[in-house]
Amino acid sequence: MFYTKIKNKNSFILKNNTNNSSAEFYLVAQPIVQPKSRNVIAIEVLTNLISSSNGTIHAEDFFSDISNEFIKSLIMIQIEELNNIKVAINSKNIVASINIPFDLLSDIEFIRLIINKSQVKVALEVTNFKNSTLMTDNIKKSVSIIKEHGFELWLDDFTSEDIPSNALYLLKWDRVKIDKTFIYRHINNHSLISDLLNYVSNFSFNSIVFEGIESDYQNDQISKFNCLCQGYLYSRPLRLSHMVL
Secondary structure, three states, X not given: OOXXXXXXXXXXXXXXXXXXXXXXXXXXXXXXXXXXXXXXXXXXXXXXXXXXXXXXXXXXXXXXXXOHHHHHHHHHHHHHHHHHOHHHHHHOOOEEEEEEEHHHHHOHHHHHHHHHHOOOOEEEEEEOOOOOOOOOHHHHHHHHHHHHOOOEEEEEEEOOOXXXXXXXXXXXXXXXXXXXXXXXXXOOOHHHHHHHHHHHOOOEOXXXXXXXXXXHXXXXXXXXXXXXXXXXXXXXXXXXHHOXX
């Protein structure tokens, strides 16, 4: 193993066994809801960075430049912690989404490990394409394995500059998440929202999740459409260990 996990009372440390670098963090989750009822349909598991040995505290900078081995270790910690609250998750049929870079789907052995270890239903939320959307044979095999076992594949941050436009066409996604900038710019343009829903439905089994909902007005407008929502209006990210669903 490249990394050793150290569990503190309220956090984790991943220590690199090769160069002795480390990062301390804790896990949080944010609900994904049906906007009319505000019932929780899914949760997204996120990571809050506390510190790192290289002095980088800005989480976006840190996570944009970490190795796949670190990400794999982090994902397995997320799976372990989700299993600890499996009764609450499974009793309400909630899906737990976990972020994964596109190229890591090529690691068939790791995908099998996620499936074998997970005791809750997981959605792999695909992001970070690194300018490549090539569907290799290994990625196709991983997609097949994921689908066969009833897990889901979501496309993250569609409509943002970080996601290649052709990422939508790669496969039939279970859900597509729309970047929060879309809502900021177009919440009152119902025709455009409807067109987006119709367009994305060609590539998604279960339509879309609008990110960045922060006001009752936004919720009221978006609840006119068949979609899910995520944002600070419903809840800020809460520590996963304290999550009450």
